[in-house]
Amino acid sequence: MFALLDCNNFYVSCERVFRPDLNNKPVVVLSNNDGCVIARSNEAKSLGIPMGAPMFEYRKLIEQHNVEYFSANFALYGDFSRRVMSIVAQFCSDIEVYSIDEVFIDFSQQFINGSLNDFAQELRSTILQWTGIPVSIGIAPTKALAKIANQIAKKFPERTQHVYMIDDDEKRIKALKWIAIEDVWGIGRRYARKLNALNIHTGYDFTQLSDSWIHKNMTIQGLRLKKELQGISCLKLEEVSDKKNISVSRSFEKELTTLADISERISAFAAKASEKLRKQQSVCSSLMVFIHSNFYKKNEAPFYRQSYINLPVQTASSIEISKYAKMAIKNIYFEGQPIKKAGIILTNIAPNKYINLNLFEAYKENQHQLMKTIDTINQQYGEHTVHLASHEPSLKWKTLQQRLSPRYTTQWSDILKVK
DNA sequence: TCTGGGGTCCTAGGACCC
DNA sequence: TCTGGGGTCCTAGGACCC
Numbered sequence: 315m316f317a318l319l320d321c322n323n324f325y326v327s328c329e330r331v332f333r334p335d336l337n338n339k340p341v342v343v344l345s346n347n348d349g350c351v352i353a354r355s356n357e358a359k360s361l362g363i364p365m366g367a368p369m370f371e372y373r374k375l376i377e378q379h380n381v382e383y384f385s386a387n388f389a390l391y392g393d394f395s396r397r398v399m400s401i402v403a404q405f406c407s408d409i410e411v412y413s414i415d416e417v418f419i420d421f422s423q424q425f426i427n428g429s430l431n432d433f434a435q436e437l438r439s440t441i442l443q444w445t446g447i448p449v450s451i452g453i454a455p456t457k458a459l460a461k462i463a464n465q466i467a468k469k470f471p472e473r474t475q476h477v478y479m480i481d482d483d484e485k486r487i488k489a490l491k492w493i494a495i496e497d498v499w500g501i502g503r504r505y506a507r508k509l510n511a512l513n514i515h516t517g518y519d520f521t522q523l524s525d526s527w528i529h530k531n532m533t534i535q536g537l538r539l540k541k542e543l544q545g546i547s548c549l550k551l552e553e554v555s556d557k558k559n560i561s562v563s564r565s566f567e568k569e570l571t572t573l574a575d576i577s578e579r580i581s582a583f584a585a586k587a588s589e590k591l592r593k594q595q596s597v598c599s600s601l602m603v604f605i606h607s608n609f610y611k612k613n614e615a616p617f618y619r620q621s622y623i624n625l626p627v628q629t630a631s632s633i634e635i636s637k638y639a640k641m642a643i644k645n646i647y648f649e650g651q652p653i654k655k656a657g658i659i660l661t662n663i664a665p666n667k668y669i670n671l672n673l674f675e676a677y678k679e680n681q682h683q684l685m686k687t688i689d690t691i692n693q694q695y696g697e698h699t700v701h702l703a704s705h706e707p708s709l710k711w712k713t714l715q716q717r718l719s720p721r722y723t724t725q726w727s728d729i730l731k732v733k
Numbered sequence: 734t735c736t737g738g739g740g741t742c743c744t745a746g747g748a749c750c751c
Numbered sequence: 752t753c754t755g756g757g758g759t760c761c762t763a764g765g766a767c768c769c
Contacts, residue, residue: 345737352737368736386737413740413769502767533743535767561739568734610736622762657738 315421315453315481316547317434318460319402321395322448322468324415325353328394329384331446332722332730340381344369347567347714348385385715393723397445405437410551418457420551434477453479454486457549458542461499462489462517486545490518500539505532517543556594556663562587563657567714569608570653576605577640582705583658584639588632589692591660592685597628597669598660601635603642608654617653619646628669631681632688635660636702 321327325343330336340357344350351358351367361379363372369383376383395414402409408420421430434451441449450471452464459480466489467478480486496506498517508531514520521543528536538548562583570576580603591598600623607617621642629635639658647653688700720728 347735347737350736366736370735373735416769500767504766533766535743557740559740563738565737608736655737659739 315430315455316457316460316551317419317421317430317451317453318412318457318464319417319419319434319437319449319451320464320468321398321415322450323353323355324395324447325384325386325391326355326358327447328391329387329719330355331394332719333382336382340379342376342381342383343387344383344385344717346386347565348716349565351383352386383717385718387719387721389721389724390719394445394447398441398447398449401441401444402437405433405440408551411554418460418551421453430481431477431479434479435475438476449476451477453477453481455480455545456542456547458499458539459486459489459545462493465493465497483545487518490521490543491516493517495520498539498543500535505536556596556665557590558663559659559661560587560590560598560663561657561659562590563604563655565655566653571650573644573647573649576647576653576656577643578705579656580639580643580658581636581702583656584636585632585702585705587658587660588630588635588685589689591630591635591663592689595666596663597630597666598625598635599628599662599664600624600660601638601642602659602661603639603646603656604659605643605647605653605656607652617651621645627678628664628666629678629681630666631678631685632702633681633684634678636704640704 326341329341329343336355338357339355340361340363341355342351342358342363343353345352348369350369351363351365351372354363354365358381361375361381363375363381369376375381391414398415399409399411399417402417402419406419406421410418412418430453434453438449438451441447450464450467452460452462452467454460454463463478463480467474467476470478480489493516495501495509495514495516496503498520501509501520509515509520514523521540523540525537525540528540532539541548564579564583566579570579584601602620602622604618604620606619607614609616623638623642625634625638627634643656691700692698722728722730
């Protein structure tokens with residue numbers, strides 16, 4: 315049996331831990347630049363605020379109903395995530411951290427006295443007591459069914475007490491007939507539309523389609539999903555592995571129209587991405603830089619360009635990566651073209667212990683040492699203490715975060731004082 | 734005026750090799 | 752006039768996830 319444990323309205327719940335006055339009140343959390351809604355409390359959902367709602371469209375509704383809103387505080391959410399996951403790890407040996415707020419657990423490997431249900435309840439109440447974060451748990455024979463069980467637990471909290479188990483065929487069929495096809499894990503907007511056109515509306519309908527049709531139209535992944543929904547486990551827990559791509563991208567607070575400005579941002583993104591790369595002790599051997607115009611402007615033709623660069627040597631040096639990123643941007647940008655968003659993706663990532671040396675380019679050992687020193691300093695004295703001269707982080711163009719909560723758990727100066 | 738960011742997997746088709 | 756077959760690697764693009 316598998317379980318999926320998922321934190322309820324995670325970002326909002328993190329904010330509420332230090333603001334209990336916001337319990338039972340509508341709360342939302344906003345994206346970068348306070349652009350749109352990325353998390354909502356149940357009360358905010360009931361007001362009809364959808365996921366991804368642009369702030370400028372919903373500001374009126376939000377103010378009208380006294381919805382509390384926060385700028386995203388990822389330092390806080392990341393820290394809470396680590397705390398929740400470490401409690402799960404104490405209870406269960408076999409887990410897969412699936413996202414910042416979700417974890418799969420292999421219950422079959424678990425030595426559990428009594429019922430799985432009681433065990434899950436105990437886990438849930440411990441997490442709530444130790445961290446203040448409410449969670450829901452779905453239990454089923456496969457990961458895809460555990461996802462659905464989790465949605466049932468969340469949808470009917472009174473009846474399920476936040477834990478629901480699909481443990482026989484009758485419950486499985488009932489759950490499949492209950493769930494709308496677009497809410498099934500692995501069915502996105504595109505497939506949902508295609509399936510709806512064929513009169514497929516529930517998870518159950520989907521399992522009635524032929525294997526060959528699903529394989530042909532939805533690849534091998536679609537077929538796996540069908541088996542999973544039928545109770546045949548195809549997806550196991552996955553090992554945590556190094557990232558195969560590392561990207562940093564941002565929308566700008568306004569359109570940029572000069573190479574100098576865009577180049578400076580790209581340099582900062584490159585440095586940030588290199589830092590992530592070094593953190594997982596890897597190097598990369600190619601990168602891609604992209605820029606695009608404001609796609610929401612209906613009266614302008616969309617502009618999108620990307621440039622791939624193969625690096626002469628594998629590296630994790632901010633200096634090297636930034637240098638090539640700036641070369642890439644020169645290839646694709648022309649002066650005057652307004653750019654709203656840009657980013658960098660590092661690819662062909664490998665562990666840094668197996669660096670391939672290039673016949674014509676020396677491995678820059680001194681840069682390796684320099685990066686190590688910079689990382690240590692920034693870790694100790696705060697982000698951006700040392701940075702490349704080619705960009706001025708945080709000062710000139712700090713992103714808009716007008717409603718940022720304190721970093722209660724990761725910054726000494728922000729810690730709560732109890733009088 | 735104002736619309737997020739960071740990932741994964743799979744497949745088709747072209748380049749290239751013997 | 753007739754012009755092989757089988758394989759791998761790489762990349763771009765499309766789908767999905769949170």
